[in-house]
Amino acid sequence: AAGAVDALHPDAELAAAGEALARRLAAGAPGSFAAIKALCAEAPGRTLEAHLALEHRLLRERAGSADAREGVAAFLQKRAPRFGAS
Known part of the structure; x- marks a missing residue:
């Protein structure tokens, strides 16, 4: 009810769901995660x-970052972004 849970998984699928989430987070923009x-x-x-x-x-800082430029470029080029350490 408070919105603290995004998904529920059966025991047999939990490890795979955790790994998928970890992969998704690892591919994200590290500077934005830090913000x-x-x-x-x-x-x-x-x-x-x-x-x-x-x-x-923080929004102003991140908007001028390399991650922001990469995100916009990836969107315009219809490709997955390739974020670096920022």
Whole structure:
């Protein structure tokens, strides 16, 4: 009800589902994952104003990143993105 669970898997399929998720995350944009982690860290202790200011700063930073450029290029070229360490 709180939206904390994305999927349920039978025991026999759990390992494969975990591996698929790990592969998907490993192929993601590491700098963006770091920004998400920073945004979530200590979020309950942050005021809404401070949280929105941090979110704004992180979005602006990530929008100018190599990962962002690669994501847009991949989308326009209709291919999977190839993110590096950023």
